[in-house]
Amino acid sequence: MLVIHNISLPAGCFGLPYIEQLFLGKLDIEADNSFKELQGLEVSAHFLIRRDGELVQYVSCDDRAWHAGVSQYDNRQACNDFSIGIELEGTDDLPYSEAQYLRLVELTKSLMLSYPLITPARITGHSDIAPGRKTDPGSSFDWQRYKAAL
Structure with a gap:
């Protein structure tokens, strides 16, 4: 399955x-007060899909x-074991960029070709597999637009 995050x-x-830096285990927690919790x-x-559509x-x-993290999908625990995660540079409440949607659709179509078990029905948000713990990709993510483009 595919999990969309922000x-x-x-x-x-x-x-x-x-x-x-966070993904590479090299985050300087002194760089910002909010990083201490990380x-x-x-x-x-x-x-990761950056705001300008750059894919990393x-x-x-x-x-x-x-x-x-702690997650469940279709009565299976530990979603890390059977999913691909895509992070969008963004927040729950700010609109994602046009470039991000274009790149996300392109990437998703490519992944669906390579991994046939990934279907539109098996694409979900982090909030759906970790309800109450996670909220991303948030209310600003246009699921209808994304799924229609697939």
Whole structure:
């Protein structure tokens, strides 16, 4: 399955190097007061789509990334074990960019060709696999637009 997320570091700030540093385990927690809560956190995603549509891959799709945390989908626990995670540089309440939607659709179509078990029905948000714990990609993500483009 495919899991859509959002991330910004610090929250609401875009175009900075901190997401990459976090995913590579090199985040300087002294760089911002909000980073202190991230100390020791080990997290990664398969892909990040920046605001300008730039696509960065951090983990091979054939390997496990640590993007879902405690999660459940279709009565299966530990979604990291059977999913691909895509992070959108953004927040729950700010609109995503046109470039991000275009790149996300392009990437999703490519993944669906390579991994036939990924169907539109098996694409979900982090909030759906970790309800009450996670809210992303948030109310600003246009699911209808995204799924119609697939």
